[in-house]
Each structure stands twice: as structure tokens, then as C-alpha cells.
Amino acid sequence: MCNWEQAWLAYEPIENQKDKKYFESVYTQQNGVLVESALREIKTAAEKLFSITVRRGENREEAGLILELNPALNLGKEGYQITEEEDRIYIRAAKENGLLYGTFRLLIMVSSRKEIAGISIREIPSNPVRMLNQWDNIDGSIERGYAGRSFFYENGKVCVTERIRDYARLLCSVGINGISINNVNVRNGAEWLISERHYKELEQISHIFAQYGISMYLCIDFAAPMTLGGLSCADPLKEEVKDWWEKKCGEIFGRLPNMGGFLVKADSEGRPGPFAYGRNHADGANMLARAVKPYGGTIIWRCFVYNCQQDWRDRRTDRACAGYDNFMPLDGKFDDNVILQIKNGPIDFQVREPVHPLFGGLQHTNQMLEVQIAQEYTGQQIDVCYLVPMWKEVLDFSTGCGKPEDTVADIISGRTFGQQRCGMAAVANTGRDANWTGHDLAGANLYGFGRLAFAPQLSAEEIASEWISLQISRDSDVNRSISDILLRSREVYEKYTAPLGIGFMVNPAHHYGPNPEGYEYSKWGTYHRADHLAVGVDRSAGGTGYSEQYFEKNAALFREKGTCPENLLLFFHRVPYTYRLHSGKTLIQHIYDSHFEGHEQVLQMQKDWELLEGRIPQHIFLRVKERFTRQVENSREWCDVINSFFYRKSMIPDEQGREIF
Amino acid sequence: MCNWEQAWLAYEPIENQKDKKYFESVYTQQNGVLVESALREIKTAAEKLFSITVRRGENREEAGLILELNPALNLGKEGYQITEEEDRIYIRAAKENGLLYGTFRLLIMVSSRKEIAGISIREIPSNPVRMLNQWDNIDGSIERGYAGRSFFYENGKVCVTERIRDYARLLCSVGINGISINNVNVRNGAEWLISERHYKELEQISHIFAQYGISMYLCIDFAAPMTLGGLSCADPLKEEVKDWWEKKCGEIFGRLPNMGGFLVKADSEGRPGPFAYGRNHADGANMLARAVKPYGGTIIWRCFVYNCQQDWRDRRTDRACAGYDNFMPLDGKFDDNVILQIKNGPIDFQVREPVHPLFGGLQHTNQMLEVQIAQEYTGQQIDVCYLVPMWKEVLDFSTGCGKPEDTVADIISGRTFGQQRCGMAAVANTGRDANWTGHDLAGANLYGFGRLAFAPQLSAEEIASEWISLQISRDSDVNRSISDILLRSREVYEKYTAPLGIGFMVNPAHHYGPNPEGYEYSKWGTYHRADHLAVGVDRSAGGTGYSEQYFEKNAALFREKGTCPENLLLFFHRVPYTYRLHSGKTLIQHIYDSHFEGHEQVLQMQKDWELLEGRIPQHIFLRVKERFTRQVENSREWCDVINSFFYRKSMIPDEQGREIF
Structure with a gap:
């Protein structure tokens, strides 16, 4: 029994059957797992939208829809092109990933009643990495989860269910290509995910995500050599520790072939890390990076590091300064397969924060923007709070870092400083609730994150309207009413x-x-x-000095009450x-x-x-x-x-x- | 392996052997379980104190210590007399309970180096009921427990261990004669204590307490007819509900012959109660009272009833008024085997509160004073806070109720209004820690509660000094130093x-x-x-009116800033x-x-x-x-x-x- 809904892939029947003709027959020469997923999705969608059973045609002349590879189109691994040519729709891409994304795009356009006759679009994702972070615990609870318990775990066991396939479909449909499937706080047994105890189930899950072009990541306990390996320390510069990780990674990547790498919260809020051994974050991250390198793996290292044992009497220490102070001196010291994951603001996902000064500051380091779809501080999926406008403010923020393309969107896409491993990550807002997100309107945030990570130029309005059409109603008056609610919701919450x-x-x-x-x-x-x-x-030059972590263009605004954006006035002054x-x-x-x-x-x-x-x-x-x-x-x-x-x-x-x- | 200490029954060896002679041989004609416990205790004590093995003499002439019943002495059920006559110590009582208390008193005097040559004392407990309330949960946690986990429960099971016998000895040694062994918040499986699931273990525990004259009480879920019985309601006036309880009580008292009755928290902080059916507390309590009456049982009904869903904007409702408002209209309406248990103050065990106005107010109702040995609001057994001075303030408070003996001590002993079922109860501060109480100095509170409930005229200094001698050191300088710490500790905490x-x-x-x-x-x-x-x-006449719940003698003081005791100034004004x-x-x-x-x-x-x-x-x-x-x-x-x-x-x-x- 399927006790969950299909969210924006509901494919409600369409009365106007004008697009039906494209879906009678589909033709492709490809046979990889991703194209198989695309064909399955086309079948599902056509059945629901038009009540027809798609044929897989033997020759292209009969087909209304043609998926074909064309490496000459310069679409990268994940880009695609959709065109109508002589009453047929062509989805073209350089790789199967692009064909799958193009397929979902087409289906979403049809389902949201966009015009596809005469279509001619070409899309390449802006961000190489577009990732979700599940904060699911192995006991089945979810840290900051507001949509029921986890569908990944139950009572210390990994669950492999059909719901995970539907989740993979939802994520793939909006362009997400990575997922870390356990909480960054790795404890209470989750340390053992990278062991024989759980490989069998993890392999099955990994296989499901692989079918949708989504790499699987695991959060690891930095102290695993001790916790799991029985070593006396986890010092990243000790040979025995390096050896342990090398061996362990051989095992993990051998058993779980779709592994993207590890996400690590170290020396943060009580988590173990390299500081215990007098090492820095680069020492810690690079040691792991070298262990996963033979398998093409990536280490994603969180920058959410600050003193969480501060004395409130102490007026000199400023938590806002901590991320920059900790990581700026290490710029350029991280291996090429390390990505620093930086929260959008310097504190912690508040409804209003300035953009993190590490963006633009770090120029020789791979980096990802981390946002929180889970509404921890923004209403906990009880209050409506559409977050896309907030994320767009962050992406559009001009850092003044001295390059012509200097916004956060530019930096995390790699355009500014040329990084290849970079992008966006988000803490997921999903759980076992039938509607996935507790508050139905919170679905717009999950949908919106994926769309925005793929195509940051989209407006908050476009994304809202598209999602409403897919998940709630195609009626344009209804769409306008709900859109209105979504678009003002964050300002109201604030x-x-x-x-x-x-x-x-x-x-x-x-x-x-x-x-x-x-x-x-x-x-x-x-x-x-x-x-x-x-x-x-007072966080200005005369106060804690936080404003001075920005390039002068912004520091000049922030450091004075009169020029500080008023919605940040009490952050800075x-x-x-x-x-x-x-x-x-x-x-x-x-x-x-x-x-x-x-x-x-x-x-x-x-x-x-x-x-x-x-x-x-x-x-x-x-x-x-x-x-x-x-x-x-x-x-x-x-x-x-x-x-x-x-x-x-x-x-x-x-x-x-x-x-x- | 015994991993706990003996607290004030450690009986450390005494160098001066002058009292040894009384313990070479003991004589008694009695053979009941209580006297057996007394004889066992004498044996244990003499072995530890004097390294001798007590003989039970065949004839009284040889004995140094004689225990005998003498109903003519007017000592009531629990009083005793200890005298030295011709180099022999006589403990005399009307009942075996008195012999056991006299024995403990004698042993404590010897162990604390009090002079017993020429002794002649006569003691009758002031309060008929002297009771401990364990707030132990069936999962092994303890609500407001600061001394480790429960030694009564583990993982949903009742534990029968030797530690419970030692606990019974400690309690009996200071005169405690009742104990409720589960949390007043009856949930998470504790509802089922009154069922076949747990009778076997409860019977064993009950038997242990019986050997020390301690009646066992259970806290019950008022909704048990529904939870356990599957009835559709728990309305105390419905025949099926009465029938269910009558049958259930037959079962409970049949299986657990040492049962004293039930302690009930109803319609308080979310617990079920009679209000749901439009009935009042008397309806609820009396229904239960009639069900336990055939077995001589008692219903202890807590008066800690207030609106715990108050709107902070509401300035008319005053939690301090709630107890009086709820129970005064019911004075005289409770059956003879119901006791109302009233917290010392109207709020909740704060370090400083006025005495509860129900004392003196209720004149036709059995009542007990409830204090909290567990230091929930008084330092949680991390901070030292000797509570006996606070309890004495409460006991000595003159209510002005118009009778010559009008203090709280008078009222709860039955002297003022002639009740027979009345006394003192306290929330216990014990757990699995080796020293029983987490903070060693918190032992003085457990000891002190028992002593004070038996003999409220004792001073806080006497009790402290006695306890220190027994549990820490007999050295008089040391005693003075620790006594000083204890006696100022509450004032310092405040x-x-x-x-x-x-x-x-x-x-x-x-x-x-x-x-x-x-x-x-x-x-x-x-x-x-x-x-x-x-x-x-402002809780005066012009404010919420709380001050007017007192008799004029006190109301006159409390209602004006100038005459209000200053340590209560911000309570009233x-x-x-x-x-x-x-x-x-x-x-x-x-x-x-x-x-x-x-x-x-x-x-x-x-x-x-x-x-x-x-x-x-x-x-x-x-x-x-x-x-x-x-x-x-x-x-x-x-x-x-x-x-x-x-x-x-x-x-x-x-x-x-x-x-x-």
C-alpha cells in the first residue's frame, strides 16, 4: 500500500489533449539505466495525463518523441535541448543525464500546461553540484524534521522501500544530483553506516538513486577510526589513521558503487574533528580527500564552526565572525576534491541574515552554498514561509570581490574563480507525511530549491506558479491566489x-x-x-569588527547605521x-x-x-x-x-x- | 555485589565500648515480623559498632536489652519508651511497631554517641501518616530525580533487590510508615502496575516494606477503567466505573496484603480526573475511597490543581489562588478515608513561598502536608540546600484559624480538628547513586524529613548534628563545620x-x-x-486577592507592603x-x-x-x-x-x- 502522494509528479489528467500526439510513441537508441528511467517516467506520465500507453517505437519516423545523444551540442554532462521539429519533440543531450533531465522538464511543462508546440529550449545547469542533505537519524527521527519520521531509517535499520524511488524521481525531476542520506550529527549508531551492518541496504538505496543520476553521500564521524576501528586516535596526520581510512574507503566505494563521497561536520557543536590533535580543517579534510580520490570521491566539509561554549559575559567574541576567522586563513590549502559547504549567513538560517563573508573571500577553494529547506527558524512547516525569494537574495548578492561576475550565484557556479566542484546544498524538509513536507505549501520550497540550483535566473514568481500548477491546481485564478500567499509569506513571517x-x-x-x-x-x-x-x-569596525570581513563595497554600507540596509540594522548595530x-x-x-x-x-x-x-x-x-x-x-x-x-x-x-x- | 552505601545506618565502629554491655544479649517474648526486623538490626549494628555477636537470651535476667509489649503505657500503635533500669535497657511499646522504632532510636543514639546510660525517653509520633512519594517511572527514570536512576524499576519491569530492604531499613529508622512507589504521573505503562503483569514483584516489595511497618501505596491513573478495563469512560458516578474499581481493589488488596491505598494526581497538569465528567474532586476521591474501604485502604488526593494552560496576557487568573479555590468549597465533603495532600506553598516547591492557605482553611477534611525532599527548585542535589529549616517554618506557621493550637504542625497531626488520618508526605530524593542522594549532604534532608515528621519539635540544628554524626563523622569539630554549612545553605541558595x-x-x-x-x-x-x-x-486585596485567602491575622500582614514579611515581598506585591x-x-x-x-x-x-x-x-x-x-x-x-x-x-x-x- 502506497500511503504517500506524488507531490509535483501527480500528473493530474489534462482535459485538453493537444499534446497527446507527442506521447503515443517514443524512440531512442539508448539503453542505459538513466534512459530507462526516462522511458518509465514518460510511460507513467502519459498514462496519467492522457490515459494512453506509450509505445517504444522501432523507428524514429513513427515516434512523436525522440531522445538522442549528440555530443556535438556542447551541453555538458547534464544539459539538454528540447525542440519541436516537424511535429516531433526532440530531446537531445551529450549524456544520458541530460536526456533524463530533459524528459522531466518536458513532462513538467506539459503537466503545468506550458505551451510546447514549437518549443525550443536549451538548458545547462548553473551549478555542478545540486545536493540535498537529509538530517535523518538512524533511529527514525529527523533532526529539525517537521514532516513526520524518516523514510530512510527505522529503529536503527536502513529501510529500502518504494518511497525512496519516488523520492529519487521527485528530486531528479527538479535537477538534484546528490544526496547525503544521514544526519551530519553522526551518532547513536549512525557511525556504523560505513560498515558491514548496513552495506546491503545502502547498496540497494544507492542503486535506486543511481537510476536517477543522483550520487549518494554519507555523513561520517571524524572519529570513526576510534569508534569503528578501535584505534587510539583519529589524528589526520597519523599514518595508521590514514591507512584506516584508505582501507575503509576501498571497502565503502567497492560495496556502494554510486557513492559521491562524504559530508563532514567536524569540530562543530561537539562533533569530533582535527582540532583535538592540533590539526586544522585542511589537514582533516585533505586526509579524507586523499582516501576517496582513487574512486573519484568528494569530501564536503561544513564551515559551520564556532565556539558553542561561549560565556555570555564575553563581549569580544562574536559568533558571526567565526566562520570567516576559521576558514579564510586556509584558502588555497584544500585539495581539489574538497568542497567547503558554507551556510547562507554567518549565524544559522535565521529569517534574515547578511550573506556569509566567505563568499568572495575564499578565492582558491571549492565551495558550496548551504541553505535550509527545513523551516527550523522559519515556521517549522506550521507557518507558511516560501524561501525562494530569500535564496535569490543570497544568490544575487554582489560580493564586491573584484571580479566582473561577483555574485554568490557566480561564485558557487564556478564562473568567478573557475572551480569545477561547487554548487548548492540544502537541508531537506521531507518525512513520512503523505504530502512529504508537512505543510503542503512547503512543497514549493523543496521544488524551488531544485529548480533554483539548476537555473538560478528563474524568478521566485515563476517557480511558485509552476509548482502550484503541478501540485495543487492548474486554474489560473487559484494559481494567482496561492502565489500571492507564497510570495508575501517570508516578509510576513519576518x-x-x-x-x-x-x-x-x-x-x-x-x-x-x-x-x-x-x-x-x-x-x-x-x-x-x-x-x-x-x-x-555593534558588529561594525568599532564593535566586534564583523562588518570588516566584507569587501569594502559592502563593508562601507554595513558599518554605518545610516547606510546599513534597514532589514539588517539590528544585526550590525x-x-x-x-x-x-x-x-x-x-x-x-x-x-x-x-x-x-x-x-x-x-x-x-x-x-x-x-x-x-x-x-x-x-x-x-x-x-x-x-x-x-x-x-x-x-x-x-x-x-x-x-x-x-x-x-x-x-x-x-x-x-x-x-x-x- | 552491593554497590551502595549504608548512609546513616553505617554503624561505624565505636572506640569507646561502654555501651557494648547492653548488646551482648537481647531478650524478647515477641516473634512477629517487626520484632524479627528489630532483632536483625540489633545484630547488624552490634557487629559493626562493637564487633560482637548478639545472643538472643533465653531469659530476661541475662539480657542487656529487653523488648517488651506493654499496652498499658498509652503509647499508641507506634510510640515507645526507652529506659535504663538496673543496667539493662528496656524498650517498651504497645505494639511491635513501637518496639521496632524504639530499637532504631536506641541504635541511632548509640551510633551518634549520645549518652544512653540512665536513658529515659518516651516518644509518640506527632503525625499518624509519615510518607514518602517516589516519583520513579517504570522505565527506570525518575521525575525530578538527581541521584541516578530508579532502584524500583528498569525497562518497564519492577525490580526486587536487596537495595529495597536497605531502603526500608533507612526509612523505618527515621519513622517513615508509608511509601508510594511510583510517580504520581502514571503513564507509559505504569497504568498496568495494578494488573497481573506486575503483582508478583509488587507482592515481594510489599512484603519487604511490611517487615518495617511501612505500608505500600500505588499511584493510579484515574482513567484506569478505560486504559485497563476497556470501559468507555471513567465517570466516578457511573455504576460500571464503581463496579470496575470495586472489583479491581478486591484483586489488588487480595494480592498485595500490605497495601495502604492509592495516591492520586487527578485533573492536574494534564492528568485525567473527574472534571471530564462534570464531577468534582470529592466525587472522584470518594468513589475510590469506597472501593478501598473494605480493606482499610486510604485514598490520598493531591491538591496540586491549577490551570496549566493559562494565557500569560490574562492578569486576573492567579495560579496561587487555585488550590484554595478548588478545594475550599469541598471542605467536609470527603469520606473519612480520604486525605487531601497539600503542598507547603501555593505554587510549587520554590525556595520561598508563603504557607498554603488551605491549612487552617480546611477544617472538616483529612489533610497532609506535602514537601519535596528532591531538590527540584533548590539546587537539584548539585547545590547544597538543607531543607529542614524551611519545613520547620511551615510547621510552625500559625494559621490564625481560631483554635488554640493553630500551627500547620498542629493541624496535620490532628490536634487542631481531631482528624485521625493525616500527617506529612515528601517527594523522595533517592536513586541508584552509591550514596542514595547524589549530593552526600542531601542525605540530611531525607533523614531530616523522617525525624521531623515523627517529632516536629526537634530543631534543625539537632537533626543536622545527629545526621552528621551518623553518616559522616562523630568528631565534634567536624560536626560543627558541616552543621554550619547545612544551616546556612538554604539562606545562601535563596x-x-x-x-x-x-x-x-x-x-x-x-x-x-x-x-x-x-x-x-x-x-x-x-x-x-x-x-x-x-x-x-499584586496579590493583595486590590490585586488578585490571594492574600485574602488567609485568616485575618495573616491577611493583615500580607496585604500591605509595609507589614508583609520582606522575604515574601515580591510574592505578594x-x-x-x-x-x-x-x-x-x-x-x-x-x-x-x-x-x-x-x-x-x-x-x-x-x-x-x-x-x-x-x-x-x-x-x-x-x-x-x-x-x-x-x-x-x-x-x-x-x-x-x-x-x-x-x-x-x-x-x-x-x-x-x-x-x-
Whole structure:
């Protein structure tokens, strides 16, 4: 029994049958596993969309759809071209990967009612690596998972199910080509994934992903030579440690032929790493890189490194500075098959952060942008928060690094500094819930991440509209209503939560709901230091100096209150409540106003949703309706707590005399 | 292998052998299980104290120690008399229970080097019921347990071990005569304790406790007729529900002959109860009382009932009022075999609370005082906090209820209103740690509770000194040093934590360490509402009216700032930081001063402890030393966080210019 839905690959029947003709018969000379997947998908889609059974034609003249390799087209490994020529659709690519992506693109266009008569498109993915990070634990829980338990694990065992194939189809359909399938925090038995205990199941899973051009990665425990190997240390410069990893990698890559490599969280939030032996991150990463090199493997090394045992009394240490301080001195020191994975901002996936200064800073190092589709700090898939606009801001950020193509999108694609191993990674938001993502509208984030990683020039609007057509409704009025909700959702979320980039006013540990001082006297390095007169930490040149990690173009903006983008004002500066913003409002009045507005806008979104009853599938309507009820409650809580918190500190009344507690 | 210590029944060898003569031979005509336990204890003690083997004499003339029943002495069931007559010690009692208590008293006197030549004492316990509540869960964890895991349960099973016998000995030695052996929150399988699954082991445990005069109680799930019985409701007025309980009680009391009855947490913090059926607490308790009556059983019903889903915006609802509001209207409505168990204060075991107004209020209802030996809010057995002085304050509190004997001690003993079923209960602080209580000095609280429940007139100093002699050292200088630490410990703890009765400035959930706004915007009903000018909730007549739940004698004091005891000032009143205390200090300066003092006094206690090295058993010295290191850290954290919190709100500088962050 299949107790999950098909998300954007539902291929709901299409009334207008004009495109049916292309799918009566398909012709290709290729027979690889990827083309087999493409043909299977065409069959599935045509059956659902048009109620027809596709024939695989014997000769190309009969076929309406032709898949063919053509290395001369300069499409790279993964690019494709789709054209209509004499009433036939041709998908051409240099490799089977491109044929598979082209096939999914075509099917998605048909299913979302895009015009394909006369089609002529050519697409090459911008980013070489487009990867998902599952934070699934081997006990079946998911760290920061808000869509039910894991479909990869249960009670310490790896599960091989048909759901994984459907997941691979979904990911491939939006261009994802890598997946790490266990939590970066490798513990409680997950250390043993790279051992005989689990190879059999992992091989099966790896085989499924291979059929969709998706390389499988595993997160490893840096201390595995001790944990698994019984060695007395895990010092990356010790011969016995290198030997152990070399042997272990021979075993892993031998058993799991579709392995992409390892993703490593080391010396971060209590995870083991090279620091214990007086070695640096390059020592640690390169040792592993050499062990996987014979197999073409890659080491992805996370840059989320900071002191998580900070004394809140200490005003000199600034967590925001830590990533840059730790990794900039190592630029150029990493092997060619190491990629540094850098979070979009310097803190931790807050709703508003400046772009990480390592982008542009690191010029001789492979790098990937890490974003979080899982809505840890952005509503936990209870509150709607469409994240594509936020990711686009990051991608479009001009680093001022002195090259003509200097945006984050340029850098991670390899255009700026010529890297070959680079791209985007994202923490997945999926689980066993029937709709995969808990909140149905969170499906747009998973879909959007893939589309954006493949084609960053797409607009947030295009992506939203395409996804809605595929997963909810092809009706254009409905599409517009839901699109409206998605496109304003992040701004609304930002309004009712922590103001102007201050971040981290959340409940500790689970991170849902307001708690203005929840992290104020803690060890995590996230302080706002609000008092009776002002709030924020001065991160400018005269403060912790964080603003100076940017190239002058941006540092010049960030270091002054007057030029700092206002939505980041409280990230970079300590500001009196009476400070006047560009709007003419005082800071405190802005806080009051934006919080009341945010809550009211949630009420409006809820109303807008209610109007969709009867116009979209009822099960989707009801599930999202239930989420809006909770979001209304959450936004009211945020609004009242944040306003009361600042009022009780400042004692400055709301100019409009609204109720503050 | 016995991996636990003997606490205050260690019976360390005594050099001075002058009391040895009494223990060469013991004589008694009694042969019941309790006297057998007494004889066994005498044998154990004499062997350890004097290295002799006690003979049980054939005739009384030879014996140095004689145990005899004498119903004419008016000692009640549990009283005893110990006298020396012609070089022999006589322990006399009306019942075997008294003989056993007298025996332990004598052995404790000898072991603590009290003079017994010429002894002539007569003791009758003040409180009929003297009970421990274990909060042990069936999975082996302990709610609010700070001394290791449970020795009653492991992985869903009841454990029958020799440790339980030693526990029974410890409890009996200080006069405890009842124990409930599972957590009041009955869940995760503990519902099934009253079923065939566990009877066999429970019967064995019950038998062990029976040998020490300790009745066994079980906590039950009020919804058991549904959970266990498959009925569709648990309405206490429905015949099928009554029938189910009657049958079930027949089964339980048949299988477990030493059962005292049930302890029930109903309609409290999410537990099921009679409210679901529109019934009140009396309906619920009486239904159960009638089911256990044929077996002489008792229902102990907790009064810890309040709205734990409060909206923090709501300023009219006051959690402090809830217990009185819920139970006063039911005074006189409970059956004779129901006892209401009332926490010492109206909130929840804070380091400083007023005495619960139900004491004196309830005049026609059996009642017990509930205190918490487990140091949930008083340092979690990391920080030293000797609780006997606090309990004595509660016992000595004059309620003004209009009777000549009007203290809490009078009321719960039955002297004031003539109840027969009444007394004291306490949440235990024990677990699998070798020393039973995690912090060695927390042993004084367990010991002290028992002694105080038996003899409330004892002073905190006497109890401390006696316990130190038994468990740590008989040296009088050492005794004085440790006694000093114990006797100031609660005041010190109070100084560095939440000020002047405000309470609940702790980290949510685990309740250790400071978090001034941890419960401020929550559903738990514990708010301080600190702003720039003032702190506290007005609970006087003009505020929530809580002060008016007391008889006028106390209400008159509590309702005015000027007459309110200052250590409760912030419990009863909202007070500006600039308010002058009797000392002449402003409130804010008092907060700063007491917090700095509290932390300094911890450093002093730590120094005092260090001086004991070599003078007490090294394992105890080291264990407590380790705790002091943690207490120093904790007190510094409290001091700095609380001072910074109030400084950032008020912006009033410390007059002495000390560092506030």
C-alpha cells in the first residue's frame, strides 16, 4: 500500500489533449539505466495525463518523441535541448543525464500546461553540484524534521522501500544530483553506516538513486577510526589513521558503487574533528580527500564552526565572525576534491541574515552554498514561509570581490574563480507525511530549491506558479491566489518574529515560538543585549569588527547605521529605541507596527486561503487550513510577546495605543 | 555485589565500648515480623559498632536489652519508651511497631554517641501518616530525580533487590510508615502496575516494606477503567466505573496484603480526573475511597490543581489562588478515608513561598502536608540546600484559624480538628547513586524529613548534628563545620536565586539555573511582569486577592507592603525598584547586594569544606568537593544573570560599582 502522494509528479489528467500526439510513441537508441528511467517516467506520465500507453517505437519516423545523444551540442554532462521539429519533440543531450533531465522538464511543462508546440529550449545547469542533505537519524527521527519520521531509517535499520524511488524521481525531476542520506550529527549508531551492518541496504538505496543520476553521500564521524576501528586516535596526520581510512574507503566505494563521497561536520557543536590533535580543517579534510580520490570521491566539509561554549559575559567574541576567522586563513590549502559547504549567513538560517563573508573571500577553494529547506527558524512547516525569494537574495548578492561576475550565484557556479566542484546544498524538509513536507505549501520550497540550483535566473514568481500548477491546481485564478500567499509569506513571517535581523529570539532547543531572552544568557553566542535604552550588538569596525570581513563595497554600507540596509540594522548595530528609521518612525514604533501588521497579514492570508475551498483538492485545502489556524496563533504569540518585551524594557508607549501586555 | 552505601545506618565502629554491655544479649517474648526486623538490626549494628555477636537470651535476667509489649503505657500503635533500669535497657511499646522504632532510636543514639546510660525517653509520633512519594517511572527514570536512576524499576519491569530492604531499613529508622512507589504521573505503562503483569514483584516489595511497618501505596491513573478495563469512560458516578474499581481493589488488596491505598494526581497538569465528567474532586476521591474501604485502604488526593494552560496576557487568573479555590468549597465533603495532600506553598516547591492557605482553611477534611525532599527548585542535589529549616517554618506557621493550637504542625497531626488520618508526605530524593542522594549532604534532608515528621519539635540544628554524626563523622569539630554549612545553605541558595519570593526565574522544563523570563510568556501561570520600573504581581486585596485567602491575622500582614514579611515581598506585591526596604536599601540595591553576597558565601562554604580533607572519609570529601565546584559555577551564573537582568531593565547602577553585565 502506497500511503504517500506524488507531490509535483501527480500528473493530474489534462482535459485538453493537444499534446497527446507527442506521447503515443517514443524512440531512442539508448539503453542505459538513466534512459530507462526516462522511458518509465514518460510511460507513467502519459498514462496519467492522457490515459494512453506509450509505445517504444522501432523507428524514429513513427515516434512523436525522440531522445538522442549528440555530443556535438556542447551541453555538458547534464544539459539538454528540447525542440519541436516537424511535429516531433526532440530531446537531445551529450549524456544520458541530460536526456533524463530533459524528459522531466518536458513532462513538467506539459503537466503545468506550458505551451510546447514549437518549443525550443536549451538548458545547462548553473551549478555542478545540486545536493540535498537529509538530517535523518538512524533511529527514525529527523533532526529539525517537521514532516513526520524518516523514510530512510527505522529503529536503527536502513529501510529500502518504494518511497525512496519516488523520492529519487521527485528530486531528479527538479535537477538534484546528490544526496547525503544521514544526519551530519553522526551518532547513536549512525557511525556504523560505513560498515558491514548496513552495506546491503545502502547498496540497494544507492542503486535506486543511481537510476536517477543522483550520487549518494554519507555523513561520517571524524572519529570513526576510534569508534569503528578501535584505534587510539583519529589524528589526520597519523599514518595508521590514514591507512584506516584508505582501507575503509576501498571497502565503502567497492560495496556502494554510486557513492559521491562524504559530508563532514567536524569540530562543530561537539562533533569530533582535527582540532583535538592540533590539526586544522585542511589537514582533516585533505586526509579524507586523499582516501576517496582513487574512486573519484568528494569530501564536503561544513564551515559551520564556532565556539558553542561561549560565556555570555564575553563581549569580544562574536559568533558571526567565526566562520570567516576559521576558514579564510586556509584558502588555497584544500585539495581539489574538497568542497567547503558554507551556510547562507554567518549565524544559522535565521529569517534574515547578511550573506556569509566567505563568499568572495575564499578565492582558491571549492565551495558550496548551504541553505535550509527545513523551516527550523522559519515556521517549522506550521507557518507558511516560501524561501525562494530569500535564496535569490543570497544568490544575487554582489560580493564586491573584484571580479566582473561577483555574485554568490557566480561564485558557487564556478564562473568567478573557475572551480569545477561547487554548487548548492540544502537541508531537506521531507518525512513520512503523505504530502512529504508537512505543510503542503512547503512543497514549493523543496521544488524551488531544485529548480533554483539548476537555473538560478528563474524568478521566485515563476517557480511558485509552476509548482502550484503541478501540485495543487492548474486554474489560473487559484494559481494567482496561492502565489500571492507564497510570495508575501517570508516578509510576513519576518514582520511578526525577531525584528530587523536581530535573530534568535526563539524558544531554546526546539526553536519554535517567541522567547526574547531564550538565548540571551546562554553559551550559544547569540545575544541582543537589549536594555532600557537600546538593543543589538555593534558588529561594525568599532564593535566586534564583523562588518570588516566584507569587501569594502559592502563593508562601507554595513558599518554605518545610516547606510546599513534597514532589514539588517539590528544585526550590525546597537540602536536606541528612539533612533529614526528612513520611514521617519522610531525603532520602537517600527517594532510595534511591524508586529501588529505581521499578525494581521497572517489573518488576511488565512482568509485568502479559506476562499479556495471547493476550488482545490479538499484534502490539501483542509491540511493547509489547519496549519493556518496554528500560524494565526503563533503570529499572535510572537506579536504580543515581542511587543510586550520591548515595551516592558523601554516603557515607550505605542503611538496608536494598541494593546501591549 | 552491593554497590551502595549504608548512609546513616553505617554503624561505624565505636572506640569507646561502654555501651557494648547492653548488646551482648537481647531478650524478647515477641516473634512477629517487626520484632524479627528489630532483632536483625540489633545484630547488624552490634557487629559493626562493637564487633560482637548478639545472643538472643533465653531469659530476661541475662539480657542487656529487653523488648517488651506493654499496652498499658498509652503509647499508641507506634510510640515507645526507652529506659535504663538496673543496667539493662528496656524498650517498651504497645505494639511491635513501637518496639521496632524504639530499637532504631536506641541504635541511632548509640551510633551518634549520645549518652544512653540512665536513658529515659518516651516518644509518640506527632503525625499518624509519615510518607514518602517516589516519583520513579517504570522505565527506570525518575521525575525530578538527581541521584541516578530508579532502584524500583528498569525497562518497564519492577525490580526486587536487596537495595529495597536497605531502603526500608533507612526509612523505618527515621519513622517513615508509608511509601508510594511510583510517580504520581502514571503513564507509559505504569497504568498496568495494578494488573497481573506486575503483582508478583509488587507482592515481594510489599512484603519487604511490611517487615518495617511501612505500608505500600500505588499511584493510579484515574482513567484506569478505560486504559485497563476497556470501559468507555471513567465517570466516578457511573455504576460500571464503581463496579470496575470495586472489583479491581478486591484483586489488588487480595494480592498485595500490605497495601495502604492509592495516591492520586487527578485533573492536574494534564492528568485525567473527574472534571471530564462534570464531577468534582470529592466525587472522584470518594468513589475510590469506597472501593478501598473494605480493606482499610486510604485514598490520598493531591491538591496540586491549577490551570496549566493559562494565557500569560490574562492578569486576573492567579495560579496561587487555585488550590484554595478548588478545594475550599469541598471542605467536609470527603469520606473519612480520604486525605487531601497539600503542598507547603501555593505554587510549587520554590525556595520561598508563603504557607498554603488551605491549612487552617480546611477544617472538616483529612489533610497532609506535602514537601519535596528532591531538590527540584533548590539546587537539584548539585547545590547544597538543607531543607529542614524551611519545613520547620511551615510547621510552625500559625494559621490564625481560631483554635488554640493553630500551627500547620498542629493541624496535620490532628490536634487542631481531631482528624485521625493525616500527617506529612515528601517527594523522595533517592536513586541508584552509591550514596542514595547524589549530593552526600542531601542525605540530611531525607533523614531530616523522617525525624521531623515523627517529632516536629526537634530543631534543625539537632537533626543536622545527629545526621552528621551518623553518616559522616562523630568528631565534634567536624560536626560543627558541616552543621554550619547545612544551616546556612538554604539562606545562601535563596540569596543568589530568584529574589524575595518572586520564584520561577529558572530554566524551563529541567528547572536548574537562572532564566529570568523563562516562564514569563508561558502557559504555566508563573509571571513576574518585570518592567523598567517595577517587578511582581499584586496579590493583595486590590490585586488578585490571594492574600485574602488567609485568616485575618495573616491577611493583615500580607496585604500591605509595609507589614508583609520582606522575604515574601515580591510574592505578594508589585514593587518599584526604588522602594525602600526596612534595611534602608532600595529594592534594586537589595537584589544586587544579596546576589553578590550569595555567591561569595558559596565560595566561603567551598573553602570551609576544603578544610575537612583528611578529617572525613575521602570518598565523601571528594564527592562533595565536586558538587561545590558546580555550585560555585551555578551561583556565579545566577548572580550575574539576575543582576544583569534587573540592571538592563531598570538601568539603576549598583551603588558599589561592581561588575554587572
